[in-house]
Amino acid sequence: MKKLMMMVALMAILLTACDPKNKNENSFALPEVSDIAMYQVNPRVFAPEKSLNAVAARIDSIQALGVNMIWVMPIYPIGIEKGKNSPYCISDYKAIAPEFGTIDEFKNLVKVCHEHGMGIILDWVANHTAWDHPWVKEHPDWYTHDEKADTIISPAGFDWYDVADLNYDNKDMRKAMIDAMRFWIVDCGIDGFRCDVADGVPADFWKEAIETLRKDAGRRIVMLAEGKQVDNFTIGGFDMNYGWDYKDSLVHVFNDGKPASDLIAADSAEYAQLPEGKVKLRFTTNHDHSTEVTPVKEFTNERGSMAAYVASIFPHGGALIYGSQEVGYENPINFFKYVAVDWMAKPDLYKEYQHLLKLYNENTALRKGKLTAWPDKDIFLFEKADDSGKFLVAVNVRNEEHEMALPDGWKNAKTTNMADGSEKALTDKVQLKPFEYLILKGM
Numbered sequence: 001m002k003k004l005m006m007m008v009a010l011m012a013i014l015l016t017a018c019d020p021k022n023k024n025e026n027s028f029a030l031p032e033v034s035d036i037a038m039y040q041v042n043p044r045v046f047a048p049e050k051s052l053n054a055v056a057a058r059i060d061s062i063q064a065l066g067v068n069m070i071w072v073m074p075i076y077p078i079g080i081e082k083g084k085n086s087p088y089c090i091s092d093y094k095a096i097a098p099e100f101g102t103i104d105e106f107k108n109l110v111k112v113c114h115e116h117g118m119g120i121i122l123d124w125v126a127n128h129t130a131w132d133h134p135w136v137k138e139h140p141d142w143y144t145h146d147e148k149a150d151t152i153i154s155p156a157g158f159d160w161y162d163v164a165d166l167n168y169d170n171k172d173m174r175k176a177m178i179d180a181m182r183f184w185i186v187d188c189g190i191d192g193f194r195c196d197v198a199d200g201v202p203a204d205f206w207k208e209a210i211e212t213l214r215k216d217a218g219r220r221i222v223m224l225a226e227g228k229q230v231d232n233f234t235i236g237g238f239d240m241n242y243g244w245d246y247k248d249s250l251v252h253v254f255n256d257g258k259p260a261s262d263l264i265a266a267d268s269a270e271y272a273q274l275p276e277g278k279v280k281l282r283f284t285t286n287h288d289h290s291t292e293v294t295p296v297k298e299f300t301n302e303r304g305s306m307a308a309y310v311a312s313i314f315p316h317g318g319a320l321i322y323g324s325q326e327v328g329y330e331n332p333i334n335f336f337k338y339v340a341v342d343w344m345a346k347p348d349l350y351k352e353y354q355h356l357l358k359l360y361n362e363n364t365a366l367r368k369g370k371l372t373a374w375p376d377k378d379i380f381l382f383e384k385a386d387d388s389g390k391f392l393v394a395v396n397v398r399n400e401e402h403e404m405a406l407p408d409g410w411k412n413a414k415t416t417n418m419a420d421g422s423e424k425a426l427t428d429k430v431q432l433k434p435f436e437y438l439i440l441k442g443m
Contacts, residue, residue: 028114030191030220031068033239033279034368037319037357039067042287043075043100044087045324048338052101056112061343063116065326065350066357069222070113071194073287073335074123075100079130082162085336087123088196089162091130093180103188110189119191121222122184126177126205127197128155128163135173136164142173155200168202178209185217198225198232198241206236224281230273240318243280246270250284250308253380253397254299260397261375264382267315282312283320290333295325300399302328303435306352310437311380311395317367319360326353359418359439365389366439378402379432383410391418392440396432403431415440 039062047054052075055062062070074087077097083089096103113120129135135142136152143152144165155165166173184190198206210223225232225241232238249266252258270280284295284305295305305328313319324333327345360367365386373382379402380395392410396402406429417424418439430438 028117030119033222034317036069037067037360038069038071039065040286040320040322041070041072042323042335043073044335044338045333045341049099050101052105052109056109059112059116063118065321065354066361067321068117069119069121071121072123074125075106079132079162081131083130084162086162087335088125089130090125091133094183107188119222121192121194121224122190123196124181124193125196127200128160128165131164139173142170143167168205174205174208178212181209181213182216185213185221192222194224194226196226198227199229203231203235206238210237233275233278240279240281243270243282243318246280246282250312251298254304254308259377260380263311263380264373264375271316279318280316281320282316282318284308284312285322285325286320287322287335290322291335292332294330294332296328296330302349304399307395307397307435307437310356310393313360314366314384314393315371315382319357321353326350366391374407376404379404390442394430394432395437396435399434401433403429405429414443416443
């Protein structure tokens with residue numbers, strides 16, 4: 001009897017280990033939303049073909065930056081009819097374009113990410129499909145039509161003529177969409193989605209989809225909305241959405257002479273309406289922005305790009321790196337085609353991003369501590385504090401030297417300069433070189 005009980009117990013352990021619902025839980029711990037440091041993968045900067053394998057081959061370098069979540073841009077078959085070779089023009093939601101690789105190669109990338117302690121989410125385009133998606137002919141009622149109700153139309157208000165707008169009044173289409181999303185979560189083991197044009201899709205659909213996916217996954221998943229509406233959270237159930245307004249404010253402050261204090265207002269405005277536990281994704285660039293201008297150009301030069309990055313990720317966390325910015329790629333990246341990136345171009349810049357994310361990961365105060373800020377025209381000065389300690393962050397948003405009086409509590413204080421661990425004794429003011437930043441820990 002004792003042997004039989006031991007055998008039953010052993011079988012139970014083996015079955016649990018083999019259960020796909022437990023696979024991710026056993027291999028790594030998905031980061032809490034407030035602890036996420038995300039890396040956006042544009043496969044078309046990694047290789048002209050078989051780029052999923054190329055991403056997997058660079059996983060050590062990506063992880064070494066200090067990120068714990070990877071977001072992969074769309075890898076599905078791309079529509080040809082009226083097409084522009086955009087990865088956001090999808091002709092099959094349950095397949096992978098040969099350009100990027102195979103399902104098995106994608107599953108290997110998921111496995112490699114998990115083995116390196118990183119989650120992986122896929123871009124999901126629920127607002128529209130390619131014109132040669134099978135749904136167009138098989139289910140024309142799943143699409144939005146013109147006023148005469150006889151012609152399918154592209155999304156209103158955009159120049160996206162390569163795609164057809166989906167009709168979310170149709171319940172059958174909703175079910176098919178959720179079923180396709182389930183495939184990647186349950187069958188391929190991904191950890192969630194970044195949802196394109198989330199504000200263009202009804203929030204009640206997101207609620208239905210996210211609740212279903214979380215139930216079917218049997219584990220935590222992370223859902224990021226490319227949107228800025230509060231109903232992404234209050235109705236839809238997303239964990240994160242975009243800090244679009246904060247990025248706009250960064251550009252106006254760094255480029256248009258707006259006061260640094262505008263960043264305090266922009267941060268407060270974005271978080272004032274956020275439910276507790278939800279996070280804004282903060283960035284200095286992404287695939288859309290780098291199509292037009294990269295950070296080293298948008299923020300004047302390399303030093304400006306790093307000052308803007310510090311001003312972006314430390315007020316409230318939600319850090320993002322777009323693959324290529326860590327090596328200071330200067331020219332716009334058209335993600336509709338392959339663009340070769342020299343990953344060894346600027347090792348010192350890579351190390352600087354790495355150091356900033358190390359501080360971000362190792363200090364909860366910097367990532368999600370209480371924010372106290374002091375207004376100024378040229379220097380973005382703020383304190384981040386929690387039970388583990390307090391930090392003073394100062395960012396010169398100008399390409400010229402500036403100084404600012406220090407607030408009480410930091411005047412004449414002894415601090416540790418987090419750039420090199422040296423002791424730095426403050427006076428009654430802080431003086432910064434062009435685009436210089438300081439991250440100081442109180443002693």
